[in-house]
Amino acid sequence: MKDSPGKPTAVVLLSGGLDSATAAAWALARGERLAALSIDYGQRHRVELEAAREVAAGLGISDHIIMPIDLAAFGGGPLVDHTQAVPKDRSDAAIANGIPVTYVPARNTVFLALALALAETRGASRLVLGVNAVDYSGYPDCRPEFLEAFEQLANLATKAGVEGSRFELLAPLVSLTKAAIIQTGIDLGVDYGLTTSCYDPEPDGRPCGGCDSCRIRAAGFAAAGTPDPRLARFAGATEDSARANR
């Protein structure tokens, strides 16, 4: 696909989490012009969408679409069915093995299909996503073979593909550890204080600390040898409010 000035060259799926923020910063650093897509899919952790807005603004991405799609209408796991509990304080072995109940059926297929639709509409030829197959907590649609199959599909599915353009799926973090992702982001100047990873946050965005996603994030920052600025942000809020109450 021919790039023309001003037109985005790539669409990034921005969740509000640290992986997609890092992937977006990586794409900007390699010269992509980004449009961002966030999906409001009825997730329990809607704080994510606020974080996605802040991340897009922080990275200077003005073409940011938040698309509502009610996956909860299908039923499914606790991320969309708010009457089910998010598992907390599971063992490291449990986190590392098997597909967790927080799996949302075909979620990344739906998200990538929407990103592809946006990319083709905008004339962009690359899809950027922050999926990761190392600390991926067992989701089938984060594996490299899934990503390759989607790239193939994209080139058969679209007018652009049929007319000889080539869609490319960029997943720069797919084989990095969480610690390496965090180091990459810090080098790129990502403000991780804007990002959220928790599956079950407080209404103000404060992470629960016990869900798989909080546990994986905490282990990543520990291994990277740097504090999580998201925690500092809420620690600060607590101190501020404690000071205000004095």
Place this chain on the structure above:
Amino acid sequence: MKDSPGKPTAVVLLSGGLDSATAAAWALARGERLAALSIDYGQRHRVELEAAREVAAGLGISDHIIMPIDLAAFGGGPLVDHTQAVPKDRSDAAIANGIPVTYVPARNTVFLALALALAETRGASRLVLGVNAVDYSGYPDCRPEFLEAFEQLANLATKAGVEGSRFELLAPLVSLTKAAIIQTGIDLGVDYGLTTSCYDPEPDGRPCGGCDSCRIRAAGFAAAGTPDPRLARFAGATEDSARANR
């Protein structure tokens, strides 16, 4: 995947058009228990959704979800951008060749991804769709190679696929002419008076008669040697209203 009584065995994408109604009737005849999914994607021809409801009811499918998703938020062609005109009265050669402006970027990828999500949530292992590559008016995402790529993706994308089940994509009409589809549906007892194909219908559902889709439908009924009961339905309405006005 093990079928258990009551649970749907397949999800059919039901558009309200004649192809998907025929595919659904075909699936029921081979013993599938169907859940139906219709997508309200901001299409100009919303009469389709009313038709989809009537078709589902007519076939006895009670598990019918209409999922709203605003593809118009991305921009795109005249099917979703209501300020653009639907082309009318194009030559047969123009209809048969090239990708028309009524192409909606990555539409079938998005629809199939949603059908896959619903199927996995319901525990169904087959996806049924009425796509057709003969009178397909040039859409890339109606071709057999696209369908094969999606089936492959589905088995990599899902927990069910990873755990050894096999998703199957059934497109029984893919290589039939429109006339053969209509003959199949008549043999199966499909009431085509409930179905709509027009891209630009009147608010009451009356087809425009000039868009590619009306033209392909009319040629199909002519070749099948049978009148289109949809036209009879509105012809009747006109006579009734003429009588009432006497």
